Amino acid sequence: MMTFVEKLEEAIEINNSRVCVGLDIDINKMPGVYKDEYLSLPRALCNNLEVMEEDLEIARKKAEIIFAFAKDIIDATKEVACIYKPQAAYYESQGVAGEIAIRLIVQYILEECDQPALYDAKRGDIDRTAEQYALAILEDSTGKKFEALTVNSYMGGEAVMPFTKYPNKGVIVLCRPSNPTAGEMCRVRLESGEYYFEYVARKAVEEWNKNGNVALVVGAVSEHLPREDVESCRRIGPQIFFLIPGIGAQPGILKDTVEAAKGPFFINSSSGITHASSGPDYKEKAHESSTKLRDDINKYLR
Amino acid sequence: MMTFVEKLEEAIEINNSRVCVGLDIDINKMPGVYKDEYLSLPRALCNNLEVMEEDLEIARKKAEIIFAFAKDIIDATKEVACIYKPQAAYYESQGVAGEIAIRLIVQYILEECDQPALYDAKRGDIDRTAEQYALAILEDSTGKKFEALTVNSYMGGEAVMPFTKYPNKGVIVLCRPSNPTAGEMCRVRLESGEYYFEYVARKAVEEWNKNGNVALVVGAVSEHLPREDVESCRRIGPQIFFLIPGIGAQPGILKDTVEAAKGPFFINSSSGITHASSGPDYKEKAHESSTKLRDDINKYLR
Numbered sequence: 001m002m003t004f005v006e007k008l009e010e011a012i013e014i015n016n017s018r019v020c021v022g023l024d025i026d027i028n029k030m031p032g033v034y035k036d037e038y039l040s041l042p043r044a045l046c047n048n049l050e051v052m053e054e055d056l057e058i059a060r061k062k063a064e065i066i067f068a069f070a071k072d073i074i075d076a077t078k079e080v081a082c083i084y085k086p087q088a089a090y091y092e093s094q095g096v097a098g099e100i101a102i103r104l105i106v107q108y109i110l111e112e113c114d115q116p117a118l119y120d121a122k123r124g125d126i127d128r129t130a131e132q133y134a135l136a137i138l139e140d141s142t143g144k145k146f147e148a149l150t151v152n153s154y155m156g157g158e159a160v161m162p163f164t165k166y167p168n169k170g171v172i173v174l175c176r177p178s179n180p181t182a183g184e185m186c187r188v189r190l191e192s193g194e195y196y197f198e199y200v201a202r203k204a205v206e207e208w209n210k211n212g213n214v215a216l217v218v219g220a221v222s223e224h225l226p227r228e229d230v231e232s233c234r235r236i237g238p239q240i241f242f243l244i245p246g247i248g249a250q251p252g253i254l255k256d257t258v259e260a261a262k263g264p265f266f267i268n269s270s271s272g273i274t275h276a277s278s279g280p281d282y283k284e285k286a287h288e289s290s291t292k293l294r295d296d297i298n299k300y301l302r
Numbered sequence: 303m304m305t306f307v308e309k310l311e312e313a314i315e316i317n318n319s320r321v322c323v324g325l326d327i328d329i330n331k332m333p334g335v336y337k338d339e340y341l342s343l344p345r346a347l348c349n350n351l352e353v354m355e356e357d358l359e360i361a362r363k364k365a366e367i368i369f370a371f372a373k374d375i376i377d378a379t380k381e382v383a384c385i386y387k388p389q390a391a392y393y394e395s396q397g398v399a400g401e402i403a404i405r406l407i408v409q410y411i412l413e414e415c416d417q418p419a420l421y422d423a424k425r426g427d428i429d430r431t432a433e434q435y436a437l438a439i440l441e442d443s444t445g446k447k448f449e450a451l452t453v454n455s456y457m458g459g460e461a462v463m464p465f466t467k468y469p470n471k472g473v474i475v476l477c478r479p480s481n482p483t484a485g486e487m488c489r490v491r492l493e494s495g496e497y498y499f500e501y502v503a504r505k506a507v508e509e510w511n512k513n514g515n516v517a518l519v520v521g522a523v524s525e526h527l528p529r530e531d532v533e534s535c536r537r538i539g540p541q542i543f544f545l546i547p548g549i550g551a552q553p554g555i556l557k558d559t560v561e562a563a564k565g566p567f568f569i570n571s572s573s574g575i576t577h578a579s580s581g582p583d584y585k586e587k588a589h590e591s592s593t594k595l596r597d598d599i600n601k602y603l604r
Contacts, residue, residue, distance in 0.1 A: 024431070045445030047405035049366065056358045056402075064351065089431045092438035095445050099401045100358075103349035124454060125424055126481040129326070129391045136394035143347030143397050152426060152454050154476060156483025174456060179428040181458025188501060189493040196498065199490060 004147045004170030004213060005241065007116045011082040012266070014114065017294040018301075020243065021077050022120070022270025023070055023086040023105065027094065029275040030069050031282045038065045046096045056096070063100035066091075070105045073274050074113065076283040080290040082266055084109050085243075088121040103143040116147040118243075122174055124152030130162035138169050150174060150217060150243070153200060153208075160208045167211045170241075173204040176229050178219025178246025187229070198232055205237040215241035220252025220267070221260060230260035238263060247293070248272030258300035269293055306449045306472030306515060307543065309418045313384040314568070316416065319596040320603075322545065323379050324422070324572025325372055325388040325407065329396065331577040332371050333584045340367045348398045358398070365402035368393075372407045375576050376415065378585040382592040384568055386411050387545075390423040405445040418449040420545075424476055426454030432464035440471050452476060452519060452545070455502060455510075462510045469513045472543075475506040478531050480521025480548025489531070500534055507539040517543035522554025522569070523562060532562035540565060549595070550574030560602035571595055 002010070012018055027038055044058035074084065086105060091098035109117040123133045136142055137149050148170030153160050163171040176186055176197040186197035194202075201216060208214050218233045219225050225246065233242065242265035246252040257267070269289070276285035304312070314320055329340055346360035376386065388407060393400035411419040425435045438444055439451050450472030455462050465473040478488055478499040488499035496504075506516050520535045521527050527548065535544065544567035548554040559569070571591070578587035 043443060045405065045442075046402050047409040047445040049406065052362055052402070056362060060354055060358060087427075087431060087434075089425075089427060089434035089438060093434040093444060095438075095443070096398065096401050096405075098438075098444075099398050100348050100354070103347065103398075104351065107349040122427055122454070123391075123424075125389075125391060126479070129389060132389075132391035132395040136391060136397075136400075140347075141345060141397070142395060142400075143349040152424070152456055154454055154456055154484075154487050155479050155481055156486045158481050158483040177428070177457050179457055179460050181460040182456075184458045184505070185456050185502075188498065191491040191493055191495075193493075196490065200487075203486070 001168060003168045004116055007147065008083055008241070011115045015079060015082055016298065017080055017082050018266045018297050019081050019290050019294045020083045020085050020266045020268040021073070021081040021273050021290060022268045023073065023084055023274055024090045024270040025066055025070060026090065026271070026275060029271065029278055031278050031280065034065050034069045038062055044095065044097060059095065059097040059100060062094065062097035063104060066094065066098065066101035067104040070101070071108060072283055073286050074108065076286040077273060077290045078113060080287065080294050081115050083115050083118055084113065085118045085120050085268060087270065088119060106144055106146055110145065116170070118148040118170065118172070119146040120150050122150045122152045124155055124159045126155060127158045127162055130159050134162050134166070138163070138166055148172060153203065157208060164208055164211050164213055167213060170213055170215060172215040172217055172243050173200065173208070175200045175204065175216040176218045176225070176233055178222065178225055178252060180224045182219070183224060197229065198236060201233050201236040205240055209240070215243060218242040218244060218261065220244050220246035221256040222246055222252045227256050227260045230257065234261060234263055241265060243268060254296055255300050258297055267293065267297060303470060305470045306418055309449065310385055310543070313417045317381060317384055318600065319382055319384050320568045320599050321383050321592050321596045322385045322387050322568045322570040323375070323383040323575050323592060324570045325375065325386055325576055326392045326572040327368055327372060328392065328573070328577060331573070331580055333580050333582065336367050336371045340364055346397065346399060361397065361399040361402060364396065364399035365406060368396065368400065368403035369406040373410060374585055375588050376410065378588040379575060379592045380415060382589065382596050383417050385417050385420055386415065387420045387422050387570060389572065390421060408446055408448055412447065418472070420450040420472065420474070421448040422452050424452045424454045426457055426461045428457060429460045429464055432461050436464050436468070440465070440468055450474060455505065459510060466510055466513050466515055469515060472515055472517060474517040474519055474545050475502065475510070477502045477506065477518040478520045478527070478535055480524065480527055480554065482526045484521070485526060499531065500538060503535050503538040507542055511542070517545060520544040520546060520563065522546050522548035523558040524548055524554045529558050529562045532559065536563060536565055543567060545570060556598055557602050560599055569595070569599060
């Protein structure tokens, strides 16, 4: 059985691509045919035993719509993506329907795609709780058998180890996020002289990566994220994979990002691909925008 | 409509208690009658459309078992608790069954209890993603209408504001966790001289609490958490509520904790109450252990 990193490296090689397709499905941005059908169905709260059967039936129907749209996007980007990354919040916000949908989606990726499936969940909790999250996200038993997840390491090694102990799974530690307010928490200067995110990077690289399955979230260069931050993470982990958000909806600068990240990395685009169009051309646009991102990255890689 | 803080204060007053009952339901620690029935049911992965109906039927049955047990614990502690806190991971690890169960549980707390319902989810992500989490956890539309949640602020104000903008909801920022490895990430000394968790506390108190609905997670005093850490958080936020974990399964020292936290706080116990016994006396034991904790806290409060 291939490890997460091996599968990722193979997908990068085969598709000559470092594009991560972020499956952040926003119901209101789905193409008309799916959106209208979805919104015509009643809410399904699944919090009342007396109408549970009806609610579950509605949830199932809604899940099938989300899944059908996700399948379209996956099929349209299969030859361009190196990894698929559904974001947990977009499924959780659809209640039980979303929970069913994400299971159908991850199963489809596992069965039909060569790319690994990464759950962007940013979980982080004490050891026995993290073990429950590992069961929830990485194991057969719950129907959500992802090959990797993102984690938040604020509770220390205890919050990370329950995931890294699966040698074949990937554990991507939130290190230097790309959003405008990230700097106020991660770019705080320590007594030692380094930034807090550099401390996180060192912990991840030096202590938590015993199984060689740890990666880092390191955002794209932008007005909020100086190039030196990416370069510094690369110095700390010369061989470690970066998941790079912040290109697309967020105004990252691709050229600087690719140059600074040089080494193993992949770059995410979510709504820029998945919701590139809400019109009938949504599949073509998803294919086009992912292909363009792939080519742009490759241009700067040379 | 009462705010989260008002409802919490009223529950503390009425029950003369600062006990938070942590509903971290571990299937394997449920009393025999529930556990055996649960484990006799097949897995319900809900990731295959061809057997979805059967899977959902099984998930529903499993959810009813978890709910029945939770109801027993809630009923047994209703006169002693000031708040109920289900931990997300324990429901997520049970797949769709857990997702249904948590909806039944929160609905029961909302309808039958005077205590607020707090979701221990430690979510933290960029603004539009955090908005999806808010929908998932705080809104009517998904069946999981909690009155408060725990959040992780590593992505800055952007990760916190989508929750605090609900003035009636409580937002509890992870500040000084109690687990053994928390110190390595939060007790890092900054250039300014303060610890990182003190910086988090100041951000929460001074910047994110505009609606008066922010609280802090501040762990119990223990060999891993010096009393000065609790005192320091109290100095930074004299009027802010503390959710205090680390008593019970974790070996916190109650007397020091209560003295150092003086001001608004509540103390969580999860397995120490919910799984106080796996025998037929589990309701009595849950009542006993929550009552004992209430009385011990009150003793030190005098």
